[in-house]
Amino acid sequence: MFGNRTKTAKLNGRESVFVKRKRTFTLIFVSFIALFLLSSLITDYNAIGGFLSLPKAFVWSIKNLVPNATSWPRVPLIFDNLVETALLSVAVTVCSAVCAFFFSLLGTRTMRVNPVVGRAVRIIAAFFRNIPDIVWALLLLFAFHQNILSGFFALFFATFGLLTRTFIETIDEISASCVEALHATGATNLQVVSQGIIPSSMATLISWILYMIETNVRNAVLIGILTGTGIGWLFDLFYKRGDWGAVSLVVLAVVILIIVIEMISTQIRKVIM
Amino acid sequence: MALLEFQGVCKIYNNTTKALADIAFSVDEGEFVSIIGPSGSGKSTILRCINRLVDATQGTVIFDESDISHASKKDIREARKKIGMIFQHYNLVDRLSVIENVLHGRLGHKSTISGMMGRYTESEKEKAFQILEKLGLVEQAYKRCDELSGGQKQRVGIARSIMQEPKLILCDEPIASLDPSSAKVIMDHLSNINRNMKITCILNLHQVDVALKYASRIIGLTSGRIVYDGPPNHLTKNKIYEIYQSSEGELITDVW
Numbered sequence: 001m002f003g004n005r006t007k008t009a010k011l012n013g014r015e016s017v018f019v020k021r022k023r024t025f026t027l028i029f030v031s032f033i034a035l036f037l038l039s040s041l042i043t044d045y046n047a048i049g050g051f052l053s054l055p056k057a058f059v060w061s062i063k064n065l066v067p068n069a070t071s072w073p074r075v076p077l078i079f080d081n082l083v084e085t086a087l088l089s090v091a092v093t094v095c096s097a098v099c100a101f102f103f104s105l106l107g108t109r110t111m112r113v114n115p116v117v118g119r120a121v122r123i124i125a126a127f128f129r130n131i132p133d134i135v136w137a138l139l140l141l142f143a144f145h146q147n148i149l150s151g152f153f154a155l156f157f158a159t160f161g162l163l164t165r166t167f168i169e170t171i172d173e174i175s176a177s178c179v180e181a182l183h184a185t186g187a188t189n190l191q192v193v194s195q196g197i198i199p200s201s202m203a204t205l206i207s208w209i210l211y212m213i214e215t216n217v218r219n220a221v222l223i224g225i226l227t228g229t230g231i232g233w234l235f236d237l238f239y240k241r242g243d244w245g246a247v248s249l250v251v252l253a254v255v256i257l258i259i260v261i262e263m264i265s266t267q268i269r270k271v272i273m
Numbered sequence: 274m275a276l277l278e279f280q281g282v283c284k285i286y287n288n289t290t291k292a293l294a295d296i297a298f299s300v301d302e303g304e305f306v307s308i309i310g311p312s313g314s315g316k317s318t319i320l321r322c323i324n325r326l327v328d329a330t331q332g333t334v335i336f337d338e339s340d341i342s343h344a345s346k347k348d349i350r351e352a353r354k355k356i357g358m359i360f361q362h363y364n365l366v367d368r369l370s371v372i373e374n375v376l377h378g379r380l381g382h383k384s385t386i387s388g389m390m391g392r393y394t395e396s397e398k399e400k401a402f403q404i405l406e407k408l409g410l411v412e413q414a415y416k417r418c419d420e421l422s423g424g425q426k427q428r429v430g431i432a433r434s435i436m437q438e439p440k441l442i443l444c445d446e447p448i449a450s451l452d453p454s455s456a457k458v459i460m461d462h463l464s465n466i467n468r469n470m471k472i473t474c475i476l477n478l479h480q481v482d483v484a485l486k487y488a489s490r491i492i493g494l495t496s497g498r499i500v501y502d503g504p505p506n507h508l509t510k511n512k513i514y515e516i517y518q519s520s521e522g523e524l525i526t527d528v529w
Contacts, residue, residue: 181364181430184324185437186353186381191388195377200366 064244067252071245078234078246082253085230086261089216092152096160097209103160104167110179111171111189111197122168128161137223146228154223155216166208174201203272210265217261221254274338275299276441276473277323282332282342284318284497292318294497296332302440305467306475307484310494311517316477319494320443323475324356325349337440354381357434357472361446363426365433367419371410374418374429375401378436397436404432408462424455431462435470442466444476448483456480460487481513481526 040047105111107121137154144150175197182196224232231254238246277300284293292315300306308316321327322334325341334342341352357378365374379397380388393401405411408428413421418429427447434442444463448456464487467474478484484491485505493501493508493516501512514520521527 177360177362177364178366180326181358181360181433182366182377182380184326184353184356184358185378185433186350187377187388188350188380188385190385191380191383194389195380195391196366199369203368 065248065251066245067249068245071243071249074238074246074249078231078249078253081231081234082257085220085224085232086217086257088148088152088230089155089220090213092155092220093159093209093213093216096156097163097205097212100160100163100167101205104164104171105193105197107164107168108171110176111193121164125161125164125168128157129165130161131158133158133219133223134226137226141227148227148229151220151223151227151229154227155219158219159212159216163208163212167205170204170208171197171201174204206272207269210268214258214261214265217258275335276302276337277475278333278335279319279322280333280335282319282322282329282334284315284322284327285330292497293322293329296497296499298492298499298502300473300475302473303467303471304473305464305487305489306473306492307488307490308475308477308492308494309479309481309484309516312479313496314494315497316494317445320358320445320475320477323441323443324353324358350381354437355440357437357439357442359427359430359434359442359444359447361449363423363430365418365426365429368417370415370417371405371421371429372398372401372414375405375432375436378433381437401432401436404435408432422455423451424458427451427455427459428462431459431466435466435472439472441473441475444474446477446479449479456483463487481524 036047039045103121103125106113107118107125109118112118112121133154136157137150140150140153144153178196178200179192182192187195220230221232221235224230225236226232228236231250235247235250238244238250279296279298282293282296283291285291296315296319308319310316318327322329322342323336325344329342332342333340336352337355339348339352341349344352366377373391376391376393376397379393383393402411402414405414408431410425410428410432413425418426421429430447442463447463448459451459460483463474463476466472476484476488485508488505491501491503491505491508492499493512495516495518500516501508510521513524513526517524
């Protein structure tokens with residue numbers, strides 16, 4: 001009898017857990033719907049109409065976004081700007097990676113001068129990282145106006161923040177043990193960096209740099225629209241003219257560029273890892 | 274004059290955790306000392322106070338007639354040149370070759386620039402190969418360290434420390450990650466180095482039986498205090514229980 005009673009008690013307990021969970025899910029679901037309806041109402045947005053127009057938009061794109069006879073002569077211009085954007089992204093990433101490497105050494109547990117400097121480095125890195133590159137570009141437009149420099153520094157700052165943070169973590173994780181051993185032999189800090197940290201963590205650091213080159217190529221296209229440079233500027237130009245054939249060529253060129261960059265970096269990773 | 278002397282050394286981590294309390298002992302040249310004690314009793318901290326990977330909170334550590342616990346950065350490096358260290362996880366640069374790792378033992382003896390560039394003299398390279406030969410690693414000399422087994426990696430660690438031509442070798446759990454046969458190889462090498470090259474050795478060990486067999490002196494440590502200091506044959510069973518703060522039947526050594 002006693003056993004029976006505990007069994008029912010257990011079952012009741014289980015039931016109430018399920019009931020509670022169901023109630024939570026229903027509540028979350030209903031509040032999402034309410035939020036959606038409220039924001040559609042405020043912004044006057046017709047969700048059904050939006051989805052219904054998708055096929056139309058698709059048909060329009062297929063009809064219009066096709067390179068035509070007038071757009072083919074634009075290929076050399078597109079190619080020049082594409083190369084400019086790609087090379088700019090590579091240059092920015094490499095520059096900020098070099099700066100980030102030396103800066104991150106000050107923030108690592110193993111090499112930092114003292115904990116206060118280490119904390120300061122992390123805060124500075126977080127500051128640069130948490131401001132998106134687009135916002136950096138908007139801010140820098142005031143300083144350099146529509147110029148390749150605003151794009152360069154926007155990408156530089158955002159990349160510098162992210163790479164500093166990842167470099168600190170990579171170095172602390174991969175190199176801490178050999179750094180300890182090399183310090184124990186009486187090696188100087190510079191010797192520890194070049195004989196311990198660089199050989200042990202360089203492959204991972206390069207892998208991160210390649211990843212940043214990939215993302216920076218994409219971001220550079222967008223930032224180019226803002227700063228009026230590179231392939232982004234060209235896209236903006238053709239788009240505003242309604243030159244759909246040329247726009248489609250630009251889009252195609254960007255897609256090819258991204259695929260090529262990704263293929264190259266995959267190959268490099270295979271070799272170094 | 275003793276090679277190493279601890280005088281009232283205390284270490285407190287983060288202002289709260291007491292790792293060492295009033296440690297005092299001295300080690301003569303040529304001794305083979307084993308420090309035993311439970312995890313967290315301060316064994317690693319003692320070793321790291323000697324080469325200043327950890328700074329003592331209080332007290333004095335004298336190594337080779339100079340006060341190392343209050344030394345400048347430059348003097349610390351001078352002292353570290355004379356102190357080799359071997360780690361539980363070997364702490365090699367895995368992506369470099371065996372010979373490069375062995376030559377790292379010379380970094381303290383070189384100028385910063387030539388150490389950074391990895392420029393070693395012919396005689397240094399020859400010496401490295403002689404050491405590798407003694408440790409049976411010549412065939413592995415150009416292999417990358419991540420291709421080696423644990424026992425081989427530890428021998429590279431030993432080679433790196435001998436390359437320093439040290440007066441003292443510190444071993445932090447040198448065999449804790451090794452199988453019994455590689456562990457014996459490592460312990461035999463260390464014992465040989467101690468006897469033939471007259472290098473003083475201080476080892477942290479978890480294996481009491483190994484300590485009893487190899488060491489010429491045992492230091493027992495319990496929560497940061499020395500509770501035993503003497504030859505292995507005076508270490509009674511009851512003393513071992515006291516060191517590990519346990520009673521009969523609770524230690525793995527009781528199984529035998």
